[in-house]
Each structure stands twice: as C-alpha cells, then as structure tokens.
Amino acid sequence: MKPNRSLEIGTGLFVLLGFAALAFLTTQLPGSGMRLGAAQGYKVLAKFDNVGDLKAGSPVSMSGVRIGRVEAIAFDATDYRAEVTLRIEPQFDKIPDDSDASIQTAGLLGGKYVGIGAGGSETFLADGGRIEFTQSAIVLESLVNKFFANFADKGSSTGTAPASDAAPTKE
Amino acid sequence: MPEEPAVAASKEAVVRVRGLHYGFGSRKIFDGVDLEAARGRVTAVMGPSGTGKTTLLRLITGQVAPAAGSVEVFGREVTTLDTAGVYSLRRRMGMLFQNGALLTDLSVFENVAFPVRAHARLPERVLRQLVLTKLHAVGLRGAAELMPSELSGGMARRVALARAIVMDPDLLIYDEPFVGLDPVSMGVIVRLIRDLNDALGITSIVVSHDVRELASIAHHSYLLSGGKVVAHGTPAELDASPLPIVRQFMSGESDGPVPFHYPAGDYHADLLGDGKERPRS
Amino acid sequence: MIGDTLSRIGRVGIFLVRVLRHAGVVFTEPRAVVHQIYNAGARSLVIIMLCGLFVGMVLGLQGYDLLQRFGSEDALGVAAALGLLKELGPVVTALLFAGRAGTSLTSEIGLMRATDQLTAMEIMAVDPLRKVVAPRLIGGIIAMPLLVAVFNVIGLFGAQLIGVQVMGVDTGAFWSQMQGAVELDDVNEGIVKSFCFGVACSLVAVYEGYHAQPTAAGVGLATTRTVVISSVLTLLIDYILTAAFLGR
Numbered sequence: 001m002k003p004n005r006s007l008e009i010g011t012g013l014f015v016l017l018g019f020a021a022l023a024f025l026t027t028q029l030p031g032s033g034m035r036l037g038a039a040q041g042y043k044v045l046a047k048f049d050n051v052g053d054l055k056a057g058s059p060v061s062m063s064g065v066r067i068g069r070v071e072a073i074a075f076d077a078t079d080y081r082a083e084v085t086l087r088i089e090p091q092f093d094k095i096p097d098d099s100d101a102s103i104q105t106a107g108l109l110g111g112k113y114v115g116i117g118a119g120g121s122e123t124f125l126a127d128g129g130r131i132e133f134t135q136s137a138i139v140l141e142s143l144v145n146k147f148f149a150n151f152a153d154k155g156s157s158t159g160t161a162p163a164s165d166a167a168p169t170k171e
Numbered sequence: 172m173p174e175e176p177a178v179a180a181s182k183e184a185v186v187r188v189r190g191l192h193y194g195f196g197s198r199k200i201f202d203g204v205d206l207e208a209a210r211g212r213v214t215a216v217m218g219p220s221g222t223g224k225t226t227l228l229r230l231i232t233g234q235v236a237p238a239a240g241s242v243e244v245f246g247r248e249v250t251t252l253d254t255a256g257v258y259s260l261r262r263r264m265g266m267l268f269q270n271g272a273l274l275t276d277l278s279v280f281e282n283v284a285f286p287v288r289a290h291a292r293l294p295e296r297v298l299r300q301l302v303l304t305k306l307h308a309v310g311l312r313g314a315a316e317l318m319p320s321e322l323s324g325g326m327a328r329r330v331a332l333a334r335a336i337v338m339d340p341d342l343l344i345y346d347e348p349f350v351g352l353d354p355v356s357m358g359v360i361v362r363l364i365r366d367l368n369d370a371l372g373i374t375s376i377v378v379s380h381d382v383r384e385l386a387s388i389a390h391h392s393y394l395l396s397g398g399k400v401v402a403h404g405t406p407a408e409l410d411a412s413p414l415p416i417v418r419q420f421m422s423g424e425s426d427g428p429v430p431f432h433y434p435a436g437d438y439h440a441d442l443l444g445d446g447k448e449r450p451r452s
Numbered sequence: 453m454i455g456d457t458l459s460r461i462g463r464v465g466i467f468l469v470r471v472l473r474h475a476g477v478v479f480t481e482p483r484a485v486v487h488q489i490y491n492a493g494a495r496s497l498v499i500i501m502l503c504g505l506f507v508g509m510v511l512g513l514q515g516y517d518l519l520q521r522f523g524s525e526d527a528l529g530v531a532a533a534l535g536l537l538k539e540l541g542p543v544v545t546a547l548l549f550a551g552r553a554g555t556s557l558t559s560e561i562g563l564m565r566a567t568d569q570l571t572a573m574e575i576m577a578v579d580p581l582r583k584v585v586a587p588r589l590i591g592g593i594i595a596m597p598l599l600v601a602v603f604n605v606i607g608l609f610g611a612q613l614i615g616v617q618v619m620g621v622d623t624g625a626f627w628s629q630m631q632g633a634v635e636l637d638d639v640n641e642g643i644v645k646s647f648c649f650g651v652a653c654s655l656v657a658v659y660e661g662y663h664a665q666p667t668a669a670g671v672g673l674a675t676t677r678t679v680v681i682s683s684v685l686t687l688l689i690d691y692i693l694t695a696a697f698l699g700r
Contacts, residue, residue, distance in 0.1 A: 004487075007486075007487065007490050008483075008486060008490075010490055010494045011486050011487075011489050011490040011493070011494055013494070014489070014490070014493050014494035014497055014595075014598065015489065015493075015598060017497075017598075017602060018493070018595075018597070018598020018599065018601050018602055019598065019601075021598070021601035021602045021604065021605040022597070022598070022601040022643075024601075024605055025537065025601055025604055025605065025639050025642075026636065026639050028631075029533055029537070029630060029631060029634045029638075029639060053632070055628045055629070055631070055632040056628065057624055057627055057628025057631060057632075058624060058625065058628045059622045059624040059625055059628075066622055066624065069624040069628070070628075106523070106524075106526050106625065111526040111527065111625050111628065111629045111632075113622075113625065232574075232575055234571065234574065234575075258577040258579075259577070261574070261575055261576070261577040262577045264575065265575075266572070266575040268568045268571070268572055269568070270567060270568060272567060272568035272569050272571065272572035273569070274564075274569055274572075274573075275563075275564075275567070275569070285576065285578070286576040286577075286578065289576065289577075289578045289583070290577065290578075331572075334576075338576075
C-alpha cells in the first residue's frame, strides 16, 4: 500500500484525541483521580466537627453567591476535627475575619456546600487565614432521630392514643 | 465414453480433467467432462452461455470442489489438496478475469505490483523495473499512475493481464477475455495472448464463445454443451466437423441442436389459456 | 428456526476465528491497519462529535428538569456522567458506527466480492481474509473505544453547557458531585462495553460484506442487514453486559 501522509496524520490525530478523551474519563471523573487546572485566589482554613459528604470541589458561597470552592479536606488528628481548605476567588477579598462558615445542603438530596455568613470585623480574611466560627453539617439521620425522640417525648407527656402506642416501644 | 484421449501422449498435459461431475443442487453443470491443456499450447474452451465455462475455471483453480472426478494441475490432484497446497499451486498460475478485477483502491502500478509485494520481498528499485517491464509488454507503461476508475474496459483488461503475468506463471487462464471490447481492443488482446504464449512458452487456457478470435490463437479447442465435451480438435478440425451442434456453434445459427427457445409448454395452449392453468406453479 | 440461528452464529464464530488467525497484520502490515482505523474512526469522528454534543445537551435539559423536581439539580453532573459513561456513550456510538462505518465496510467488501476482486486475490494466492478482512476488523475494533471516549467527553461538555451555562447549575457542584459519585468501575464498564460493541459491529459488517451475493442487489441487502443486525446485537449485548456488571 502506498504511503499517504495526510491519511496517516489524520489517523494519528484521531488516535491521540481518542486516548486523550480516555485519559480524561479515567483520571478526571472518578473521585480518586487527579485534578487539573491551576488554582486561583487565596486559601482560607476552617475546622468542622463533621463535614458530612462535603467533597473537594464543592462550592463555597456567601448569601447564595458562589465565591470559591473547597480545595481539600483533611483530618486533624490532634483535635479530631476535619480541616477544610477553602479557596476563595481573588475578587472576594473583603470577607470579615470573624465570619462564620457552615456546611449546608442544596435541596433535600442535593450536594453539600460551605456557606459563609459575614461578620462585623474591620479586618478581612487573607491567604492562610482561619475561620473560627463553624457549624457542622446537619446529618439527616441524627435530625430524623432527634425529631422522633421529640415526638415520642411530647406523645408520652400528653398521653394521646397514638403516642401511647409509640411510648412502650420507646421505653 | 464418447471422447478419445484429448491430446497426443507425447505432449505433457499441465491441466488434466477426468470424469468431472459438478452441479448446483439438482442442476447438473458437468456430467463427465474430460479435457487436457498441453504445455506451451493455447487451449480454448468454447460453449454457449450457461454451459459452466467459468465454473470449469473455478474447478481448475481449486475454488470449488467437484462432486466427482479428478482435476490435475501441474501433476497434482487439486481436489485433495488443502488450502496451503492450493495456494502454492496458484502461485504458478495467473488468471485474467472477465472484468479485469483490478483492486479499485490501488493505482495501476500498485495493482501490478500487488502479487509481487504479497509473495516476495524485492527492493523497490527491482520491483519498479519488473512492474514497468510488464506494463510495457501490454503497452500501458504510461498509465502506471492512473487509478482503475480512469481506465477503459480494454485498458483495464490489459492491466489485469500485466498483473497476471507479473509473477511469471506457468499457466495462464483467461475468462472471457474478449467480452465487451471494441474491435481494436479485441485485436490487442488477441495479439497479447498469442505473443505471451509464443514468447514466454506459457500454457494458456482461454474460455470464450468468440469463435473467430479463438480460431486465430488456439492450438486445440474444446466445445462444451449440455455438461459434456461434444467435440474437440484443432480449429480447422472443428470447422470441418459434420456434427450439427458444432456446425451451429461455429457458424452462429440461431436455432439448431442448441434450441433458440428456453424449454416451455405448448405455445398455443399458453397463449389461448386464461393463465390460471399454467402447468408449473 | 432455532437450528438456522445456531448454525448462523456458528458460522460467524468460525469466521471470526479464521480472521483473527491473521491478527498478525497489525505488525506485518501496520499501514493497512492504520488505513482502516482512519476509515472506521477518523472519518466517523465529526458525526460522533456532533451527536455526542446533542446527546449531552439533551441530557443536560432532561436531567435538569428531572432533578430540579427533587431540588437536586446539583446532581446533574452525576446523572449526565453515569448516563453517558455506562449507557448512552457506548450504545449511541455503536449505533452510529453501524450506520456510518459498518455500512461502508460492508458495501466496500461486498463490491470487491461482486467485481471478482476477492477471487482475484485468491487466485494470486493472497488470502483476502488476511489482506482485506483482518485489517478492517481490527481497525474497527481499535476505533470504537476511542470514538466512545470522544463521544463521552463531548457529551459531558454538552451537558455542562446546558446545565451550567444555561440552567445555572453551579460548576463546582456539577463537577465535584460527579467526581464524588463516579467510580473507576463505571468508567471501566463503559470501556468494556465499547470494546464488545466494536467487535460485534465490525464483525457483522465484514461478515455480511464478505458473504454478500455478488450482485448490486446482494450488496445492498448485505448493507441493510449490517445496520439491522449490528443495532439489535448492540442492544442485546448491552443488556447482557449491564446485567452482568450490576450483578457483581
């Protein structure tokens, strides 16, 4: 067969493109994979008792506007808390350093994100700064448990019929 | 058996077919065919359309197996050879197909080079010389870079001929080489067949129904009809044959032992009937 | 009927083995294989990318519409990625492959059969299975997973385009949820599927072409059969593989 240069180049491009796509799919999609893309903005640290299923890459927002994303989540073995690194985009550089961070859920089944509530301080968070006031993720199961516990308490105190059915199983 | 031995025993037969039977389903194509192609001679196989001339070539080249009988090529029995054996026999054969059968995605040069590249590792320079020599022999050296789609029917057949002889075969088989050619191209092919035979001493088998062209090149002719060899001999002998079927075929009369009509029921009954009483269906 | 089907499967299987005996062409005649990767792959690339984009965009719209009813539109990335990787990517690509590359393989080989080119090769003591069929089969098998990967990436881009740019899903949520939920096994499932579809579609195409009746009508019929058989076979294999992967 006669060599045909443009054909070979075309095939080469196709194969390269295909393998690049394969590489993207295998490394970028699964959570265990590597990350591409240079990070922008400054880093802020916050410690939480419980991060729930917050992930690296989850959004960080203030008043519902996204201002950055979670860069890393690590476990601090000294105080048994999760240390979350937030990367805030550079244009949001006027965040008071006494602001609070809480882990919230988007929708009933949606993903977790970090919500920042503005404080009143005159000094602002800078690269490597720390948010001291944090509120952990609300774990749905504990919420449900708490709800049923309250319900059972209330039921046993008023003594209505359905609650008295529930009470013996509780005690 | 109606035939005598085909050729004088002194001439060595390159192809020897004995008692050949072959058929598709219930339809018999060959019912005991015997023929031989002598070394260095041009053997013609003639016959009306549909007598299985092309099938005969397929049997000789080992593409299909006969129901009974023997096919010997170069002294080896084709019917019992395995694929590798058949392939090694075919390396000594060349075949010219009715429509040339050039590989459409390769240029003329690459078409002729194809069998060489497949079977031998030659330096590109030697290969080029070989291919151009063969193309020159068929008068198409100047067309080496054309694609098959750019060739006329006659040119395509000449390229195919160059391809068939590029490996210097001992046996060349032509399947209907004259069909659909203008008189000039026909003359060129006739001349090439004769020249190749004379110059290279190639044994040739030509399957055709063009009586006049065959008469000018064949040393020995076979006439097939009804699954049998009905006559054979030199063109002059066949011309002089008293057999009606030979007379009809050689002179091209429309009706005779080879009937003009395909077998059918009674003509009047068919025309006058209402169509519902057709015997078959 | 069952006997016919069985013997047909048997014939295709024997054909596959006969062709794969010539798998060495990858090394002895890499150029022929490259040519066929180009024919089956590079020439299908534009249609694959175009369709991938639209499938992804539809996933973005439909996924968003479905998920926002549960207030979970952030999960759009997961839905799009899993849908593309595990099902839509391999299956749609295989169907497009059957229509684009499969038919051209069948008609090309069928025409070579009809014009005696295959017979001519046999007479020249060249096995057409080696010279014609094997490079095409292998080229198709190599091209398919690459096409699927391209389809998936473009599809994800399309879903992201609609979901994030148009519907306003957060980029970070889109990607982070996707990365959190997609496992390497999901990617592998897609690759295994695309490989199996590649073998099935390419094999059907070359088989039908090689065994086409040597007439114009015969080649046309073989081409139609390629599309029909490849499509049905793709969906059948898809079901079997999905069941197998879920059952693990």
